[in-house]
Amino acid sequence: MHDLQKQLSTYRLELARMKRELTVCDQQDAALTETARNLEARKDQEGDTAAIRRTLETKLHDISHFKSSNQRKRLQLLNTRDETERKLVHLTQELTLAMNRQQQSDSRARMIRSLHGDAGSKSGGVDEAGLKVADMKRQELAGTEPVRLSGSGRFNGLHEIFDVSERALQDVSSSLKEVRAAASSGDGPVLEQVLEDNLELRKELNALIQERRARAESGAFNSEGSEVAEEGLLQFFQEAALVLPKGSEKRTQKPAKSLLGW
Structure with a gap:
């Protein structure tokens, strides 16, 4: 964090320097423009000799060159300033x-010390009401685990278990603000x-399990998505359905009717 503050101070000083140089460029451009205007007015006056006119034209040419150079410098300063x-x-x-992470780290360290009884004062400890609500939310999150869900109810399959788990996680996510509201201290x-x-x-874990389940059922395709790179249960049963055992045609044929119509 100290290095970031040092770099920040350096960039601010650099910006201040470039702003001063841009101001100088603007002042020089204004002065050169005014000088060129006066020379043009003097050049148009009658009675000046050819030598004086050549001198004035030389000065005007030099001023034009200075203005072009000043304009290039100004553009470079503007680009550098933007960067x-x-x-x-x-x-x-x-x-x-970094400051937010530092504050969170300090708050967590203070909370851990308070939980171990090293806070030193009651006012510096963790809010008991906030801890109770947080522990309740933790238990709700633990209850969304698919393995625990599968043993606590009747489900028609993995798909329904994961649907219930996702809905439960969404409900807990929308109610996490209760922890901050219940905690009166800064640990909320x-x-x-x-x-x-x-x-x-837990969301990432559910997504990983579902991805593995889909791969086991339907297989995995190549990067182009055109060919099956890894077969699953679907390909196995499709292949098994193409193989007919010997004598299966005879068993599947309907028996011929007798003369009596039986």
């Missing part, structure tokens, strides 16, 4: 994220963030 401002914005965002956001991380891990 520096983008870096400054990026560093500011990184510094903000920390507890909420921990539960959100737990929630995201």
Whole structure:
């Protein structure tokens, strides 16, 4: 974080320097324009000799060259300023994220010390009401595990189990704000963030299990999606259906009717 603050200060100083140089460029351009206007007016006056006119034209040519050089320098400064401002914005965002992570880390460390009884005072401890609500949400998250769900109810298959698990995770996700509301201390956001991380891990686990289940059922295709790279149960049963055992045609034929119509 100290390095980010140092870089941020360096970029701010660089921006201030470029702003001063841009101001100087604008002032020089205005002065050169005014000088060129005066020379043009003097050049149009009658009575000047040819030598004076050549001198005035030389000065005007030099002023035009100086203005072009000044304009190029100004464009370079503008491009450099834009790039520096983008870096400054990026560093500011990184510094903000680093400060937020530091605050969360300090809050978690304080909460852990409080849970171990090292807080030193009651006011610095973890809010009991917030902990109760957080523990309740943790138990609700644990109850969304597919293995636990499969043993606590009647389901028609894995598809229904995962549907129930996803709906339960969505319900818990929408109610995590209750933890922050119940905690009167500053540890509410920390507890909420921990539960959100737990929630995201469970969602990723469910997605991984469903992806493996789909691969086991339908197989896996190649990168182009045109050929089956790994066969599944679907390909196995399709292949088995193509193979007819010997004598199956005889067993499947209908018996001929007798003369009596039986």
